[in-house]
Amino acid sequence: MLWFQGNSLQIAKASFGLLRNLSASNTALPVLTLFTKDPCPLCDEAREVLKPYKDRFILQEVDITLPENSTWYERYRFDIPVFHLNGQFLMMHRVNTSKLEKQLLKLEQQVLKTN
DSSP: EEETTEEEEEEOOEEOOOOOGGGSSSSOOOEEEEEESSSSSHHHHHHHHHHHHHHHHHHEEEETTSSGGGGHHHHHHTOEEEEEEEEEEEEEOOOOOHHHHHHHHHHHHHHHHHH
């Protein structure tokens, strides 16, 4: 998946097989972006914590060590894992499940209001 951040093109890969055919659904799932590198034990831990939520968002991973992600490397090299929800900073270092749940509920309620 590609998206733009500032003037640079960013590349993310799907994880957990969460990219699915959304055409059958009227609602697109929010995108949770995990900024990571290899190795990253805290990222591995975060993926496990996120498993119960996997049907409520699309998880994208951005490897900050890739040359095309140098902007993210400069920003987050000492802070991974870092999470953005729909392009907005959400949390770093560890998954805050209460914060994640609150933001997912907020987005889900917005979708319900528009349908």
